[in-house]
Amino acid sequence: MKAEVIIVGAGPSGLMLGHLLAQAGIDAVILERQPAQYVLSRIRAGVLEQGTVDILAQLNLDTRLQKEGLTHDFVSLTDRDRLIKIPVQELTGKHVVVYGQTEITKDLMDAAPSRGVQTIYEAADVALHDIEGTRPYVTYRKNGIEHRIDGRFIVGCDGYHGVSRQAIPACAGSSVESIYPFGWLGILADVPPCADEVVYASHDNGFALASMRSNSRSRYYLQVPTSEQIEHWPDDRIWDELKIRLGATFATSITTGPSIEKSIAPLRSFIFETMRYGSLFLAGDAAHIVPPTGAKGLNLAASDIGFLAPALIAYFREKNTIGIQAYESKALTRVWKSSRFAWYLTKLMHNFPEDGEFGRKMQIAELSYVASSRAAQTTIAENYIGLL
Ligand code: APR
């Protein structure tokens, strides 16, 4: 089998790229290790920057997003009694849209057959070959049968644990990593959210976050030690702790209810600075992980694709290589800026016991400054809605 572009992974990066290429009439195929239903069941973030919304609009896949997405003109930071409600729209002229990654994935998947986006699910043992040259190919197994696809380019959209990044020789790849000494315990529940905006809370017990998927579905998080086990957190304990950490302003408006999903995820920053090697490009989580503070993961995946798709289209239409040559540097510039913001918000709002009393006093002083300074709030707002 042949395809101009072979995409590994059918998460948001792979599906967006598959759609953009199909829309431009470029022959692409997506290979996904998991069944479609498994990909759809993963609960991830859902705060969309305008650039992400624009890609879905370009694909004419924003009907449900426009109808069901929640426009957020504010974001709040709270520190016990202090509430800093940042007027994002007033300060930047832009807003974010709350619409779950699961919903985006569903919209992209549902529209794939009619656009001719070919996705092969349950493709096992995907392996990349001859990526240094101009005739790379991919092998995989499906239903016990070995297959081969020849292409011009391979795009690794296979997430942090995928095979594409591993295909780059160690001597050619370079990465930078920082592990945070805690994780986030997330809970999803069919209860109305406690606020109209996303709330980031700093507390001596640790960070908490109040978010949502809709007006009737809430998503909350608590900072917990990396070694924490979910069994130690029955729902009641989670709700009690959220009320403490989110403080008096929100405690009374939290509606509790049974969890429909609960999990603990570690926090890390990881940037693989080699986003192109020969005929292989990396995009999304395959190339970078940001801590979830600030909700940049999905938006970075979308912006990588926003740079890469037109570059590949220009290559196939006009043999123009300027875009594909510029991809790595353009994408990395944005990745580093988003990683900086995620790091800043993580450092500002979480409990870092190893930073001692001085570290805590610095956080309080910074929050006091943000509370009183329009300039500081504008800085946070413009990072939150997304930098180019
Ligand atoms: N072969 C084929 N597919 C694979 C392989 C493999 N060896 N390894 C992983 N995959 C698939 C996964 O099953 C998954 O469906 O690649 C897909 C990667 O999807 P994501 O992890 O969602 O990554 P990406 O599309 O880049 O989206 C980034 O996801 O983690 C969040 O915060 C992140 O929201 C951001 C988004």
Ligand code: PHB
């Ligand atoms: C979420 O809604 O899951 C969410 C919101 C904001 C974040 C992270 C996650 O910073």
